[in-house]
Amino acid sequence: MSEIDHHSAVPVFRQLAEILRGMITSGEVPAGKALPSIPYLSQEYGIADGTVKKAIQVLKDEGLVIGVPGKGTFVIGQS
Amino acid sequence: MSEIDHHSAVPVFRQLAEILRGMITSGEVPAGKALPSIPYLSQEYGIADGTVKKAIQVLKDEGLVIGVPGKGTFVIGQS
DNA sequence: AGTAATTTGTTCGTATGTATC
DNA sequence: AGATACATACGAACAAATTAC
Numbered sequence A, B: 001m002s003e004i005d006h007h008s009a010v011p012v013f014r015q016l017a018e019i020l021r022g023m024i025t026s027g028e029v030p031a032g033k034a035l036p037s038i039p040y041l042s043q044e045y046g047i048a049d050g051t052v053k054k055a056i057q058v059l060k061d062e063g064l065v066i067g068v069p070g071k072g073t074f075v076i077g078q079s
Numbered sequence C: 001a002g003t004a005a006t007t008t009g010t011t012c013g014t015a016t017g018t019a020t021c
Numbered sequence D: 001a002g003a004t005a006c007a008t009a010c011g012a013a014c015a016a017a018t019t020a021c
Helices: A012-025 A039-045 A050-063 B014-025 B038-047 B049-061
Strands: A065-068 A070-075 B065-068 B072-075
Touching: A012 A039, A012 A070, A012 B014, A012 B038, A070 B038, B014 B049, B038 B049, B049 B065
Parallel strands: none
Antiparallel strands: A065 A070, B065 B072
């Protein structure tokens, strides 16, 4: 699985955004399902909570996912 | 009783964790009994709900207390 | 039997301050 | 000076378990 390179010129939040995008486009996380939670991603990739949120914000700005407080971050189906 | 200093260098959640630890070690809340509820602590000390949960998480990680949904946060007896 | 209230636990959203590059 | 990253704090919503009525 993809890992984060903290010394890369590409910002960490952008690296994670690409990883999450890959989960969606590959069908690993299909439409209607939720991405892994923010605390999980934070711990799993060894990055700060706020940085994960920033990565997810990228996908939200693109209309790829939508966050639902108390539930999760869900993939939008582009039907 | 102890108060929270919002301008201290020590994080609020750590200050509360120490106050709760004091309740336990002093015997004010003996083994088998529950700490004050999260909403109560939140209102009593003037801090956010999530910050109280974070403080309690510190004690849970140390095995000092255990949370029981619907009941409370109970002090573990160190027998 | 069933509804409501309380409590813990988990989630996302937003904001602030600090440090680093 | 600006972007990035981390830590902290607050806020709000939702679920599950328990208790009370």
